[in-house]
Amino acid sequence: MLYGHIEKYEHRIYHLDKLRNLQDETMGFNSFIPLKFRNTNNKMYKIPEVPLIEDLKNFAVSRIFLDNFPHIKAYWPSIGIENAILAMSFGADDIDGTIDDSTYIYSISGVADAINYNMSEEKLKNYIINAGFIPVERDSFYNPI
Numbered sequence: 001m002l003y004g005h006i007e008k009y010e011h012r013i014y015h016l017d018k019l020r021n022l023q024d025e026t027m028g029f030n031s032f033i034p035l036k037f038r039n040t041n042n043k044m045y046k047i048p049e050v051p052l053i054e055d056l057k058n059f060a061v062s063r064i065f066l067d068n069f070p071h072i073k074a075y076w077p078s079i080g081i082e083n084a085i086l087a088m089s090f091g092a093d094d095i096d097g098t099i100d101d102s103t104y105i106y107s108i109s110g111v112a113d114a115i116n117y118n119m120s121e122e123k124l125k126n127y128i129i130n131a132g133f134i135p136v137e138r139d140s141f142y143n144p145i
Helices: 009-026 052-065 081-090 121-130
Strands: none
Touching: 009 052, 052 081, 081 121
């Protein structure tokens, strides 16, 4: 779900409600990924980005509302690695990992971590451990490797 641009809270809740109901019917989602709107290098550049506290509230509400989703992902190329680690204390349990070049859209929007997307496994582990969490390598279905 892209958030933080032209939507209002009721739009976010509507979106979450649709996802929650679809998940009840299908159990087809492994993860929910809130994606922060970034205003650099696009036609919506005049819209200010939401602050970090809004990101964290969005993760917390998503975790509570989507209690039928096994995972909430804080996609670090979207919000930066330090904020993604912080989001783990607000309901996220996945930050993605050592991503190749799938961060292109965020790198062109000016997110510093996405520009330097080549996050080493060791560096990622250190971020997670230093935040008091246990890093787990997983496959696409969230099975530990």
